[in-house]
Amino acid sequence: MPSAPALDVRGLTIRYGDTLAVADLDLRIPTGQTVALLGPNGAGKSSAVNACLGLLRPAAGSVSVLGRPPSAAVLSGCVGAMLQHGGLPSQTRVGEVLRLVRGRYPDPWPLDDLTAVTGIDGLLTRPVDALSGGQRQRVLLALALAGAPPLLVLDEPTAAMDVAGRQTFWQTMRRLAGSGHTIVFATHHLEEAEAVADRVVVVSGGRVVADGSTASVTSAVAGRTVRFRCPGPRDRLHELPGVTAVVDAGALVELATTDAEATLRALLSSHGALPDLEVRGTSLEQAFLHLTGAGR
Amino acid sequence: MSDLLLFQLRRVGRNRQYLFFTVLLPALFTIFFTQVFGQQASSAAQYQDYARSYMVSMMAYGAIGAALGATVRLSFDRASGWLRQLRVMPVPGSTVLAVDIMVGALLVLPSLIVVAVVGRIVNDVQLPVSSWLGLVGALWLGSVVFVALGLLLGLALEEQAAGGATGICSTVLAALGGLWVPIQVFPEGLATVGRLLPSYWYAELGRGVAEGGPPPFAAVLVVTAFTAAFAAVALAVARRRPLLAVAG
Numbered sequence: 001m002p003s004a005p006a007l008d009v010r011g012l013t014i015r016y017g018d019t020l021a022v023a024d025l026d027l028r029i030p031t032g033q034t035v036a037l038l039g040p041n042g043a044g045k046s047s048a049v050n051a052c053l054g055l056l057r058p059a060a061g062s063v064s065v066l067g068r069p070p071s072a073a074v075l076s077g078c079v080g081a082m083l084q085h086g087g088l089p090s091q092t093r094v095g096e097v098l099r100l101v102r103g104r105y106p107d108p109w110p111l112d113d114l115t116a117v118t119g120i121d122g123l124l125t126r127p128v129d130a131l132s133g134g135q136r137q138r139v140l141l142a143l144a145l146a147g148a149p150p151l152l153v154l155d156e157p158t159a160a161m162d163v164a165g166r167q168t169f170w171q172t173m174r175r176l177a178g179s180g181h182t183i184v185f186a187t188h189h190l191e192e193a194e195a196v197a198d199r200v201v202v203v204s205g206g207r208v209v210a211d212g213s214t215a216s217v218t219s220a221v222a223g224r225t226v227r228f229r230c231p232g233p234r235d236r237l238h239e240l241p242g243v244t245a246v247v248d249a250g251a252l253v254e255l256a257t258t259d260a261e262a263t264l265r266a267l268l269s270s271h272g273a274l275p276d277l278e279v280r281g282t283s284l285e286q287a288f289l290h291l292t293g294a295g296r
Numbered sequence: 297m298s299d300l301l302l303f304q305l306r307r308v309g310r311n312r313q314y315l316f317f318t319v320l321l322p323a324l325f326t327i328f329f330t331q332v333f334g335q336q337a338s339s340a341a342q343y344q345d346y347a348r349s350y351m352v353s354m355m356a357y358g359a360i361g362a363a364l365g366a367t368v369r370l371s372f373d374r375a376s377g378w379l380r381q382l383r384v385m386p387v388p389g390s391t392v393l394a395v396d397i398m399v400g401a402l403l404v405l406p407s408l409i410v411v412a413v414v415g416r417i418v419n420d421v422q423l424p425v426s427s428w429l430g431l432v433g434a435l436w437l438g439s440v441v442f443v444a445l446g447l448l449l450g451l452a453l454e455e456q457a458a459g460g461a462t463g464i465c466s467t468v469l470a471a472l473g474g475l476w477v478p479i480q481v482f483p484e485g486l487a488t489v490g491r492l493l494p495s496y497w498y499a500e501l502g503r504g505v506a507e508g509g510p511p512p513f514a515a516v517l518v519v520t521a522f523t524a525a526f527a528a529v530a531l532a533v534a535r536r537r538p539l540l541a542v543a544g
Contacts, residue, residue: 053384074384081384087377091307100303104386143381 004067006031006151006182007052011061014047021047023206029184034177036193036200037186044206045186046084049155053081066151077105080149082140082157088128094139095124098146105147117172118142133160154185170196194218224260227252229275240266300395308403314365318407322358323414326351330419344422351415352502353475358407359439360469360495364462367400367446375455400443408432423506430505438498438519444526451533469495494522
């Protein structure tokens with residue numbers, strides 16, 4: 001018999017009053033995977049994550065974490081979590097909090113390594129109230145890792161980090177994934193999903209709208225928009241390689257393409273000059289509309 | 297549980313303002329008011345009565361501030377997200393609550409003991425050893441009523457409101473409960489209000505024991521009833537409003 005999946009979510013439904021945050025969501029994550037829950041704000045990612053951690057009681061459906069109910073899994077110490085609205089206790093020092101939390105786990109992460117991995121070695125004697133936003137996030141990550149848990153659940157972990165902080169953070173995550181940890185993280189940054197995950201689950205309107213390997217999902221959502229001034233005829237533009245849509249924008253024209261390079265090559269050879277050329281990434285919101293079919 | 301208990305005690309112990317208002321201030325009041333008004337006593341026995349009574353009042357005052365101040369911190373920990381963080385670590389919610397009750401109960405002791413020591417040494421309050429122990433013990437046990445009230449405030453109120461509410465509560469409980477000025481000199485109406493408060497009966501509990509008698513039955517009854525009521529409401533609030541900030 002294979003071991004229990006890291007997460008087994010069936011028919012999860014979460015309501016806040018009359019608002020349906022998560023609607024009949026199914027998700028099964030085997031151990032060892034690194035999975036991004038990708039979706040715009042308000043998609044229901046946090047609600048789903050909170051239900052997986054036992055912080056929210058679902059209106060319907062079931063959640064099983066490593067074969068156990070969420071709160072039992074948390075109490076047994078096999079889950080580490082970084083919450084979007086988690087926090088640190090005032091009037092303490094970083095080292096004290098870390099000692100308390102590590103002491104709660106059966107087999108904690110060795111302190112020296114933990115502080116090195118999370119980049120907080122210099123902060124142990126620092127009062128918690130004197131930390132910067134980025135430092136707080138790193139300490140919170142250290143708390144999530146303190147028990148060396150097999151499953152890590154992270155809800156928009158890089159929200160308060162600067163660019164350098166993000167890079168270090170995702171390097172750490174890749175290393176952890178490489179050593180066999182299961183990592184599930186919610187994000188609304190496509191690049192973060194691309195950089196770390198081997199599977200991307202796109203959540204929108206409380207449902208899973210796409211689920212697959214990172215490559216397949218990102219190619220579906222990571223299109224480009226090519227825009228230029230186009231006084232001439234436009235009726236053949238949709239035949240250009242890669243073009244999936246042609247949008248009339250007055251004097252300008254906008255082409256949605258899955259292969260911007262091929263589209264541009266073909267355009268340059270047929271049009272010669274492309275005044276006011278602009279190439280942009282499709283925003284995630286556009287991509288979601290595309291995936292959910294609302295954009296067609 | 298002891299790890300979390302020590303952790304929480306250290307946090308409060310670091311708060312100098314807390315220590316000032318719950319330990320130092322009642323001790324200073326005890327000295328000041330006894331030295332000022334105690335001198336007007338016409339006999340040594342009258343002085344003893346006054347000094348003892350005022351010392352018990354200040355022990356009660358310090359205990360109320362300590363119990364409320366320690367437990368209302370729940371609302372700060374909820375606002376900072378720390379309670380939520382604890383929920384995703386191997387720390388049962390019941391442990392968190394139990395530790396906060398213990399912290400409240402333990403932190404009452406320094407106020408009681410320091411004021412008693414000051415009363416004995418500076419103001420020369422004379423009591424048999426058994427009465428000293430009984431006094432501290434009775435006021436310690438009785439302080440559970442204010443621990444329960446503090447938990448109720450900490451659970452029910454937002455961070456910004458909780459601090460102010462604690463201050464107002466302890467001031468009202470002390471002033472109207474006759475801890476600063478004895479209820480005997482209150483106008484009739486105000487004295488009636490004072491007798492409706494748990495703080496009045498809490499101090500009565502201490503005075504009865506300090507005079508060498510058994511704990512006054514009425515005081516025990518009222519303090520117990522208030523404790524039960526505060527605890528029941530606190531539990532009801534905790535059930536309706538779990539220990540976490542609401543967030544999508």
